Amino acid sequence: AIQMTQSPSSLSASVGDSVTITCRASQGVRNDVGWYQQKPGKAPKLLIFAGSLLQPGVPSRFSGGGFDTDFTLTISSLQPEDFATYYCLQDYNRPYTFGQGTELVIK
Amino acid sequence: QLQESGPGLVRPSETLSLTCTVSGGSIDTGDYYWAWIRQPPGKGLEWIGSVYYDGSNYSSPSLKGRVNVAVDTSKGQIFLTMTSVTAADTAVYYCARQGQGAYFDPWGQGTLVGVSS
Numbered sequence A: 001a002i003q004m005t006q007s008p009s010s011l012s013a014s015v016g017d018s019v020t021i022t023c024r025a026s027q028g029v030r031n032d033v034g035w036y037q038q039k040p041g042k043a044p045k046l047l048i049f050a051g052s053l054l055q056p057g058v059p060s061r062f063s064g065g066g067f068d069t070d071f072t073l074t075i076s077s078l079q080p081e082d083f084a085t086y087y088c089l090q091d092y093n094r095p096y097t098f099g100q101g102t103e104l105v106i107k
Numbered sequence B: 001q002l003q004e005s006g007p008g009l010v011r012p013s014e015t016l017s018l019t020c021t022v023s024g025g026s027i028d029t030g031d032y033y034w035a036w037i038r039q040p041p042g043k044g045l046e047w048i049g050s051v052y053y054d055g056s057n058y059s060s061p062s063l064k065g066r067v068n069v070a071v072d073t074s075k076g077q078i079f080l081t082m083t084s085v086t087a088a089d090t091a092v093y094y095c096a097r098q099g100q101g102a103y104f105d106p107w108g109q110g111t112l113v114g115v116s117s
Helices: none
Strands: A002-005 A010-013 A017-024 A033-038 A047-051 A062-068 A070-074 A083-088 A102-104 B002-004 B016-022 B033-039 B046-052 B057-059 B067-072 B077-082 B093-098 B103-107 B111-115
Touching: A010 A017, A017 A033, A017 A102, A033 A062, A033 B103, A047 A062, A062 B103, A070 A083, A083 B046, A083 B077, A083 B103, B002 B093, B016 B033, B016 B093, B016 B111, B033 B067, B033 B077, B033 B103, B046 B067, B046 B093, B057 B067, B077 B093
Parallel strands: A010 A102
Antiparallel strands: A002 A017, A017 A070, A033 A047, A033 A083, A062 A070, A083 A102, B002 B016, B016 B077, B033 B046, B033 B093, B046 B057, B067 B077, B093 B103, B093 B111
16 A cells, blocks of 8 residues: 655644645555645544645635645645645545645644 | 434444435535545544445545445435444444545444444
């Protein structure tokens, strides 16, 4: 199975900051990567798919990039509602695999 | 919209059965698969399996053949069956529509299933 290694596992930031979360695949996955936001007690929410495509309705401060093995999720100008846990996901090969998650907390 | 349903508690070694009801759209568009994902309490997300409207399906090898994912297009429902459950199968179970490019959207709200005697 392809491993998706996310870093950091936890991140502390302030409102207005810009942060970047990275995900590294154990083998090439083209751009078959998505990014998800999850808040406590809620289902994950799709932010980015196909590596860099913004899901309609998601604020433009979220952006994704990368190809093959290295991917990033950047949130510019953090808002209070952005403090949550973020996951990457690859569906290039079965079994589809998620990163272990990055918890973004308020500094 | 997607809505999961099923028992909140299953006994060890028994079979877990969940239903995901899709409303506001058709399952048999052919553009999407339909997936099950789970999340043990306090842990990360795990893909379980996916099914197409024609019934073709696949599941995670880590579940060692215990899983079947099925569909009933006439009812707009997707099903998850997991046999021989143990405490390790305690989790919130989600269904989601699956498109290309790691596109899983929308998701159901999830249903918590505990495995205990």
